[in-house]
Amino acid sequence: MAVSDLAHVSKAGVPARAGHVDLARLSVLALVAALLLLPLLAGGFLLYSLSLCFANALAVLSVSMLVRYGGEVSIGHSFFVALGAYTVAIVEHRLGISIAVSLPLAALLGAGAGFVFAFPSRRLSGIYLAVATMALALALPEVLIGFEKFTGGFEGLYIAQDLIPGVSKALQHYYIALAVLVAVSLALAHFRKSAQGLALLMAQAQPRAAEAMGITRSWARVSIFTLSAALASLAGALTGFASSTVSPNSFTFFSGVFLLVGSVVSLNGLSLSAALVGGAFITLVPTYLAKAGDWVPVLYGVALVVVTLVANAGDLRRFLPRGRAR
């Protein structure tokens, strides 16, 4: 599978039409090439912002994946993001091991946590599931401060270890985050065509018909939540790595809401470009609007409402409990 396959997943289920395929593929390739060459020109702060942007793009993808394949909304994915970030920090502090180990470990732990959360809540949907995820996000700061011995409490932990010794930190952060983002986009493009991907889309659109084909509702819900949490945790690991630090401040209740905003702004897209739009929005806007301070959540709120209403009015139904019919 080539990078050009990224163009196929502009929306889960809407492959590019024949005439547009080449143009779409070319523009994705051009985008990746430009991002690969950018460090030749760009300065440290831009690289730093973009590394965070790539990591956040992955976190946005994890929420979009849940929306697309599960038809569900989570406002608590910051929990899984934090799990990944703290995995990297704690593995480094306790064991002195780099992200070569902690990155995959973060994804595994995220999957485990996602499963542990999803299994008991597999009968919840719509607003009820969203509220359950909110509980996760609200509990998070307490957990982080409660386990001070491991998490460093309010202060948090520094992440200093390099993956590739001798290469500048900024370049490492940038290229590793970019590489993982591109790899995940390719994996998601492949997933759209896989047996499991098709089964999840069917379970969401036609739950009863899907059951009659052997695809149970609980399987679908637990699977998609586990996958989404694994991806969120992977994103968190990269966020920690790219920002060289983790602390409870980075994982407030609002960070979970921001991820959802990022997903809505990117129209829940699963392509590389959609992810970049979402990631850029939630990374760069607060950086450059830092002066607005306390107003950032309000701006997000406004953006959320505007984008939802303008671009995707039909999706508002997702926030309501689903009727039992069909």
Next chain:
Amino acid sequence: MTDVVSSDGLVAEGISLAFGGLQVLSDVSMILRPGVITGLIGPNGAGKTSLFNCLSGLYHGQRGHSSFAGASLKGLGPAQRAACGITRSFQNLAMCPDLSLLENVLVGLTLKRRSGWFSAFVPTPSQRLDQQEAERRAMAALNELGIASAAHDKPSDLPPGTLRLAEIARAIASEPKAILLDEPAAGLNAVETRDLTRALKRLMRPDLVLLVVEHDMDLIMELCEQIYVLNFGKMIASGTPAEIRAHPDVIRVYLGDDSDD
């Protein structure tokens, strides 16, 4: 009603189903033998789809018992019955709008797929083989029903007749042991109906259980060797097409009103 001969087919015995105060099925029994195309007819609201749902595990009757190939289906949900080899089509088309027609049929093969979670994200040689094999089977099913040319279209771009046939293609693609079709000819034109009849006859094998619910009497009479008639949730008659045609109750409640339907 215990029948030793029937134990290798799909058997429903004394099924009763009520929703609140509404008695939808009363003491309904049915034997679907392998190698025989069985028809189920009855006026609107007679309970045909409800009986279907009981057989495929979507509904669970308050009383009664069903078994397949001699094994009890008691307590099994739809997914578990699918795993036993029972597939069905839906009267109100159940297509996923995001998927192409081919992909919608591919989903019907989910239980036959061999690729694990790793190869769902990373291409592997075995996953590619599995994919090709599944696509081959799905295309064969679409071909069988004469709609292969629409394989890559979205359901929203296709006429209801094609979607109806795709619904059937999905039910047959996995080469199941029992196929339940709920009004397969609804919305089809005369040519499509004829093609469907031929396809279903071609499909018939000595070990296959096939049940067809239909309003189209000509289709049922031509297709089926054994016909059951349901009226107000009660099984009022069963027999060969000739017996059904001559059955006084059937003539009164069904053929009498609908003889040229």
